[in-house]
Amino acid sequence: MAKKQRSTNKKSFWHRIRFKYKLSFFNEGTLEEVWSFRLSRLSAFAMLALFAFLLIAFTALIIIKTPIRNYLPGYLDVEVRKEIMQNTLRADSLERMLQIHKLYLDNVAGILSGTMSVDSIRNIDSLARTQADFEIPRSKQEAEYVKEFEEAEKYNLAVLDPNPVPTDGVFFYKPVNGIVSSHYEADARHFGVDLVAAPKESVLATLDGTVTFAGFDPNSGNVIQVQHKNGFLSIYKHNELLLKEIGDRVVAGEAIALVGNTGKLSTGPHLHFELWYKGNPVNPEEYIAF
Numbered sequence: 001m002a003k004k005q006r007s008t009n010k011k012s013f014w015h016r017i018r019f020k021y022k023l024s025f026f027n028e029g030t031l032e033e034v035w036s037f038r039l040s041r042l043s044a045f046a047m048l049a050l051f052a053f054l055l056i057a058f059t060a061l062i063i064i065k066t067p068i069r070n071y072l073p074g075y076l077d078v079e080v081r082k083e084i085m086q087n088t089l090r091a092d093s094l095e096r097m098l099q100i101h102k103l104y105l106d107n108v109a110g111i112l113s114g115t116m117s118v119d120s121i122r123n124i125d126s127l128a129r130t131q132a133d134f135e136i137p138r139s140k141q142e143a144e145y146v147k148e149f150e151e152a153e154k155y156n157l158a159v160l161d162p163n164p165v166p167t168d169g170v171f172f173y174k175p176v177n178g179i180v181s182s183h184y185e186a187d188a189r190h191f192g193v194d195l196v197a198a199p200k201e202s203v204l205a206t207l208d209g210t211v212t213f214a215g216f217d218p219n220s221g222n223v224i225q226v227q228h229k230n231g232f233l234s235i236y237k238h239n240e241l242l243l244k245e246i247g248d249r250v251v252a253g254e255a256i257a258l259v260g261n262t263g264k265l266s267t268g269p270h271l272h273f274e275l276w277y278k279g280n281p282v283n284p285e286e287y288i289a290f
Helices: 002-018 041-065 067-071 078-113 140-152
Strands: 020-026 033-040 179-182 192-196 202-204 209-217 221-227 232-242 255-259 270-277 280-282
Touching (some): 002 041, 033 041, 078 255, 209 232, 221 255
Antiparallel strands (some): 020 033, 179 192, 192 270, 202 255, 209 221, 232 270, 270 280
């Protein structure tokens, strides 16, 4: 009996939701039926569900295909940040080119007006110089002091180094503004320094060079390394995003990555920075004031 009652209730339920209702529209003056249609509860629910789906799909399409997505919290993804960084670098390059053109025009104007001789033209290439080992011109007093110092130290055996590292005239850029949390310890196989910095802080190339590796390592996360022509190799680990690819030429002080917390060996946002010379690790703190 109970089974029959459940079957009857089930049939009654389907009958109710599939039962069609007629909706008619009448002319108020003539009471003539103008328009009518039949609709069941099931079809009404299906139509509402279809309308809601189309509305959601249309809204999502507008958000994805228009700049409105940039105003949504959290939507500013890695690609957008990379584009912003690249635009910043392009703006910096344009500013440098404007300085070069201004210097060129000043030279031309000086020659045409007769206020500047050809021999005294200022070097335009000095603004676009990308060599890290250029020599700064010495004054007469400085040259005399250097000569006297070299004569005094000529026979000082303490200054002789069997493995000299050429750093004269080389300026190392600090790769990131941060605090040293772990120092160089060759015995513990920690061949660099850890610099705690703000997330997504710009990581700068310490010298001019060419990117020889840019990829992901399970332990070190996103890694980029730059080979410098004077024998140095700089390595930057645990980055959030790499801005350069293998083969790219970089200038000292140029942004090449963003500080991150990638890799199994990372415990927080920081940069692990290593400096190598001819295949051997050196202490970065001996060359850079962190």
